[in-house]
Amino acid sequence: MTWGYVLRRLAMFVVVLWGAVTINFIVPRLAPGDPTAAVLEQLAARGQQSAGAGDIVAAYRARFGLDDPILLQYWRYVSNTFRLDLGTSISYFPQSVSGSILMALPWTIVLLGVATVIAFGVGSLLGALLAWPGSPRAVKALAPLLMVLSAIPYYLLALIVLYLLAIWTGIFPLGGAFSGQAPSFTPAGLLDLADHAFLPALSIVLAGVGFWALGMRGAMIGVLGEDFLTLGEAKGLPPGKVFFGYAMRNALLPQVTSLAIALGTAASGSVLVEVAFNYPGIGYLLYNALRASDYFLVQGIAFFLVLTVAVAVLALDLVYPLLDPRIRRQ
Amino acid sequence: MQFLRHILASVGRVFASLRMTIGIVLMLLLVGIGTVGPLFVDVSKSDPISVRTNQPPSAQHPLGTDSGGRELVAVMVAGTPQTLRMGVLAGLIGVAVGVTLGLVSGYFGGWPDRVISTVTDVMLTIPPLAILLVIAASVKAVNVEMLAVIIASLSWMYAARVVRAQVLTLREQNYVQMARLSGMSNFNIIFREILPNIVPIAFAALVGAISAAILSGIGIEVLGLGPQDTPTLGMTIYWALLYSAFSRGMWWWWLPPIVILMLLFIALFLISSALDDVANPRLRSSQ
Numbered sequence: 001m002t003w004g005y006v007l008r009r010l011a012m013f014v015v016v017l018w019g020a021v022t023i024n025f026i027v028p029r030l031a032p033g034d035p036t037a038a039v040l041e042q043l044a045a046r047g048q049q050s051a052g053a054g055d056i057v058a059a060y061r062a063r064f065g066l067d068d069p070i071l072l073q074y075w076r077y078v079s080n081t082f083r084l085d086l087g088t089s090i091s092y093f094p095q096s097v098s099g100s101i102l103m104a105l106p107w108t109i110v111l112l113g114v115a116t117v118i119a120f121g122v123g124s125l126l127g128a129l130l131a132w133p134g135s136p137r138a139v140k141a142l143a144p145l146l147m148v149l150s151a152i153p154y155y156l157l158a159l160i161v162l163y164l165l166a167i168w169t170g171i172f173p174l175g176g177a178f179s180g181q182a183p184s185f186t187p188a189g190l191l192d193l194a195d196h197a198f199l200p201a202l203s204i205v206l207a208g209v210g211f212w213a214l215g216m217r218g219a220m221i222g223v224l225g226e227d228f229l230t231l232g233e234a235k236g237l238p239p240g241k242v243f244f245g246y247a248m249r250n251a252l253l254p255q256v257t258s259l260a261i262a263l264g265t266a267a268s269g270s271v272l273v274e275v276a277f278n279y280p281g282i283g284y285l286l287y288n289a290l291r292a293s294d295y296f297l298v299q300g301i302a303f304f305l306v307l308t309v310a311v312a313v314l315a316l317d318l319v320y321p322l323l324d325p326r327i328r329r330q
Numbered sequence: 331m332q333f334l335r336h337i338l339a340s341v342g343r344v345f346a347s348l349r350m351t352i353g354i355v356l357m358l359l360l361v362g363i364g365t366v367g368p369l370f371v372d373v374s375k376s377d378p379i380s381v382r383t384n385q386p387p388s389a390q391h392p393l394g395t396d397s398g399g400r401e402l403v404a405v406m407v408a409g410t411p412q413t414l415r416m417g418v419l420a421g422l423i424g425v426a427v428g429v430t431l432g433l434v435s436g437y438f439g440g441w442p443d444r445v446i447s448t449v450t451d452v453m454l455t456i457p458p459l460a461i462l463l464v465i466a467a468s469v470k471a472v473n474v475e476m477l478a479v480i481i482a483s484l485s486w487m488y489a490a491r492v493v494r495a496q497v498l499t500l501r502e503q504n505y506v507q508m509a510r511l512s513g514m515s516n517f518n519i520i521f522r523e524i525l526p527n528i529v530p531i532a533f534a535a536l537v538g539a540i541s542a543a544i545l546s547g548i549g550i551e552v553l554g555l556g557p558q559d560t561p562t563l564g565m566t567i568y569w570a571l572l573y574s575a576f577s578r579g580m581w582w583w584w585l586p587p588i589v590i591l592m593l594l595f596i597a598l599f600l601i602s603s604a605l606d607d608v609a610n611p612r613l614r615s616s617q
Contacts, residue, residue: 023464264454309457
């Protein structure tokens with residue numbers, strides 16, 4: 001891995017975050033009306049008479065510095081955001097926006113991370129088997145089902161799954177992430193956490209498996225004609241070794257590239273899955289923030305979504321050369 | 331003549347695929363809901379407080395009514411074409427922008443290419459929902475057209491990328507080189523020599539973009555940021571979630587929009603995967 005490659009990826013990471021911050025800065029200013037007026041209006045609409053109200057408005061006036069030149073405002077906004085100072089939440093006052101988000105973020109990361117890893121693993125294996133000439137017929141019959149599943153968005157599946165397995169049959173809990181007041185990390189508590197996470201994860205996995213299987217099938221078909229497979233077979237290697245070590249390992253590389261691209265969509269999709277299941281992650285926080293018109297929290301969540309995906313993409317980009325020697329040599 | 335025959339052969343290939351046939355039949359059915367439906371169903375009953383609330387399906391209301399006093403059959407008939415219109419509009423604008431950027435960046439190379447490619451890569455990394463949220467939350471009171479324009483601003487990247495890749499190879503073809511040597515202007519080369527060869531790929535990208543646009547649109551609507559007074563499919567799901575139709579057992583409220591949307595996504599997927607086979611002959615031969 002050359003330093004040039006690492007630097008290019010790091011630069012890309014910074015550019016993505018800078019782009020997100022800039023959009024966050026520009027869009028509300030393009031909309032008619034000024035931001036503090038909107039905040040004031042909301043506070044009035046909520047009938048908030050508490051002493052806190054004045055503080056919030058003062059905090060936002062100071063934060064926006066609306067009389068300063070626009071470039072100074074921009075600079076302040078960028079530097080504040082990069083220090084994760086995203087302002088104060090209105091609906092969770094006096095908690096800061098980053099505080100609310102950091103409490104919700106672990107739920108989303110664990111749910112999305114585990115579900116994506118399972119979907120990627122199972123999907124890639126199924127896709128490889130779909131393309132492999134020697135795999136059983138039962139696996140090949142799965143292809144149309146996988147295609148249909150890959151076409152349906154996460155949250156539509158989530159709503160169906162919610163109805164079938166939680167409301168109709170009552171096998172799994174309706175929503176939330178744990179029973180009682182707080183999550184506990186005893187064996188029974190962990191089981192309870194898994195029980196609650198199962199359905200949201202299932203809907204992400206179901207939708208993801210088809211996508212990964214189709215991609216893997218395409219990549220595998222491309223690898224099948226290669227000389228090194230014939231060589232492997234001619235050497236008398238066991239079929240399992242040729243399948244995993246020779247064919248699948250090479251076909252997996254483009255899948256890792258699409259993983260980086262698919263993460264953004266996956267993050268967006270899981271936001272809505274959380275809404276369906278009242279799962280206390282970023283998505284649910286977002287839903288509440290939207291209902292309370294808490295725009296600073298909405299913007300903060302949008303920034304954290306970008307940040308999470310950008311970090312994951314950067315990590316994948318840096319791992320990729322370890323998987324593919326051709327990139328290392330460039 | 332030969333051009334015509336070529337087109338006919340392509341059309342024949344398109345329909346030869348089972349996937350394409352099923353996809354188009356499904357699509358026609360869905361378009362039929364919005365065009366033929368109003369002949370049988372009184373669309374005005376999709377307005378709030380036009381019928382009794384919370385009625386289960388009956389002879390009078392085949393799909394029941396919701397808590398806002400809308401008849402669900404009327405909502406589906408009025409909402410399905412709205413959702414389709416939003417998707418097609420957003421897809422068309424997005425792909426037009428994407429094709430233009432892809433042509434410029436692939437044909438001219440150099441710094442325009444570097445700028446366009448970097449912006450494309452950045453936009454592909456950012457979760458579309460993150461930007462949509464910020465825009466939709468600031469620009470309130472959206473209607474279907476505004477929602478389409480907002481979504482279009484985020485659905486040009488894929489088209490730009492595939493068109494650019496295609497133009498890079500077309501640019502080096504002999505006939506393009508000949509056109510350049512014969513003194514044809516860049517504008518003419520792009521529109522008369524290169525663009526016709528981009529059409530199949532652009533069309534495949536269009537179907538993908540429509541599907542992605544509807545996906546984003548539903549996402550925005552389910553979060554409650556859609557057009558409040560238009561009965562689109564996504565808004566119906568939003569209202570159903572808001573009034574806990576799920577736990578109240580009102581399946582007739584949430585099931586129809588979900589089924590229609592699923593059919594829509596399956597139809598678009600079938601069409602786009604069949605089109606990909608036509609647009610990318612390399613995939614066709616490998617299957």
